Amino acid sequence: MDEKVKKVDIKSSRVIFDDFFKIVETYLSYERFDERMSPVVRRLSCERGDSVAAIVFNITSQKVLSVNQFKYPTLEKQPAWIDEVVAGNLEAGESSEVAIR
Secondary structure, three states, rough: OOOOOEEEEEEEEEEEEEOEEEEEEEEEEOOOOOOEEOOEEEEEEEEEEOOOEEEEEEEEOEEEOOEEEOOOOHOOOOOEEEEEEEEEOOOOOOOOHHHHH
Protein backbone atom coordinates (compact mmCIF):
# COMPACT_ATOMS: atom_id res chain seq x y z
CA MET A 1 0.00 0.00 0.00
CA ASP A 2 1.28 3.44 -0.91
CA GLU A 3 2.18 5.33 2.27
CA LYS A 4 2.14 8.69 0.45
CA VAL A 5 -0.56 11.02 1.77
CA LYS A 6 -3.19 11.48 -0.90
CA LYS A 7 -4.60 14.91 -1.75
CA VAL A 8 -8.21 15.82 -0.88
CA ASP A 9 -9.82 18.94 -2.32
CA ILE A 10 -12.88 20.10 -0.32
CA LYS A 11 -15.17 22.07 -2.64
CA SER A 12 -17.85 22.86 -0.04
CA SER A 13 -19.06 21.66 3.32
CA ARG A 14 -22.17 22.54 5.33
CA VAL A 15 -24.16 21.27 8.28
CA ILE A 16 -27.54 20.04 7.00
CA PHE A 17 -28.87 18.73 10.34
CA ASP A 18 -27.87 19.61 13.91
CA ASP A 19 -29.82 18.01 16.76
CA PHE A 20 -29.11 14.84 18.75
CA PHE A 21 -26.44 14.22 16.12
CA LYS A 22 -25.06 16.35 13.32
CA ILE A 23 -24.99 15.60 9.60
CA VAL A 24 -22.40 17.37 7.47
CA GLU A 25 -22.69 17.35 3.67
CA THR A 26 -19.40 17.76 1.82
CA TYR A 27 -18.53 17.90 -1.87
CA LEU A 28 -14.94 16.90 -2.56
CA SER A 29 -12.53 15.25 -4.92
CA TYR A 30 -9.67 13.02 -3.86
CA GLU A 31 -6.45 11.74 -5.36
CA ARG A 32 -6.91 8.23 -6.68
CA PHE A 33 -4.25 5.50 -6.68
CA ASP A 34 -3.34 6.41 -10.26
CA GLU A 35 -2.57 9.94 -8.94
CA ARG A 36 -5.44 11.54 -10.88
CA MET A 37 -8.13 13.46 -9.02
CA SER A 38 -11.57 11.90 -8.79
CA PRO A 39 -14.68 13.64 -10.03
CA VAL A 40 -16.42 15.71 -7.35
CA VAL A 41 -18.42 13.41 -5.07
CA ARG A 42 -20.96 14.08 -2.32
CA ARG A 43 -20.28 12.59 1.11
CA LEU A 44 -22.38 12.71 4.29
CA SER A 45 -20.81 12.50 7.72
CA CYS A 46 -22.89 11.67 10.80
CA GLU A 47 -21.30 12.98 13.98
CA ARG A 48 -22.46 12.02 17.48
CA GLY A 49 -19.32 12.66 19.47
CA ASP A 50 -17.25 10.13 21.35
CA SER A 51 -18.75 7.13 23.12
CA VAL A 52 -17.64 4.51 25.60
CA ALA A 53 -18.67 0.89 26.11
CA ALA A 54 -17.81 -1.87 28.58
CA ILE A 55 -18.34 -5.59 28.77
CA VAL A 56 -19.33 -6.23 32.37
CA PHE A 57 -18.57 -9.73 33.67
CA ASN A 58 -19.95 -10.94 37.01
CA ILE A 59 -17.28 -13.29 38.36
CA THR A 60 -19.66 -14.78 40.94
CA SER A 61 -22.38 -15.80 38.47
CA GLN A 62 -19.93 -16.22 35.55
CA LYS A 63 -22.27 -14.18 33.34
CA VAL A 64 -21.88 -11.14 31.12
CA LEU A 65 -24.27 -8.34 32.03
CA SER A 66 -26.10 -6.43 29.33
CA VAL A 67 -28.84 -3.83 29.07
CA ASN A 68 -32.12 -4.20 27.19
CA GLN A 69 -33.05 -0.95 25.43
CA PHE A 70 -35.64 0.33 22.98
CA LYS A 71 -34.03 1.22 19.64
CA TYR A 72 -36.46 2.75 17.16
CA PRO A 73 -34.37 2.03 14.01
CA THR A 74 -34.68 -1.73 14.64
CA LEU A 75 -38.49 -1.65 14.88
CA GLU A 76 -39.06 -2.32 11.19
CA LYS A 77 -36.96 -5.51 11.09
CA GLN A 78 -37.39 -6.98 14.59
CA PRO A 79 -38.76 -6.15 18.01
CA ALA A 80 -37.32 -2.78 18.95
CA TRP A 81 -36.03 -3.96 22.34
CA ILE A 82 -32.48 -5.27 21.94
CA ASP A 83 -29.71 -6.45 24.27
CA GLU A 84 -26.53 -4.39 24.24
CA VAL A 85 -23.33 -3.94 26.18
CA VAL A 86 -23.30 -1.07 28.67
CA ALA A 87 -22.50 2.08 26.66
CA GLY A 88 -23.11 5.78 26.33
CA ASN A 89 -21.91 9.12 25.01
CA LEU A 90 -19.03 11.01 26.58
CA GLU A 91 -19.80 14.51 27.84
CA ALA A 92 -17.28 17.29 27.15
CA GLY A 93 -14.20 16.77 29.32
CA GLU A 94 -15.48 13.49 30.77
CA SER A 95 -13.14 10.51 30.98
CA SER A 96 -14.14 7.06 29.70
CA GLU A 97 -13.83 5.62 33.22
CA VAL A 98 -16.18 8.21 34.73
CA ALA A 99 -18.73 7.89 31.92
CA ILE A 100 -18.98 4.10 32.10
CA ARG A 101 -19.56 4.21 35.86
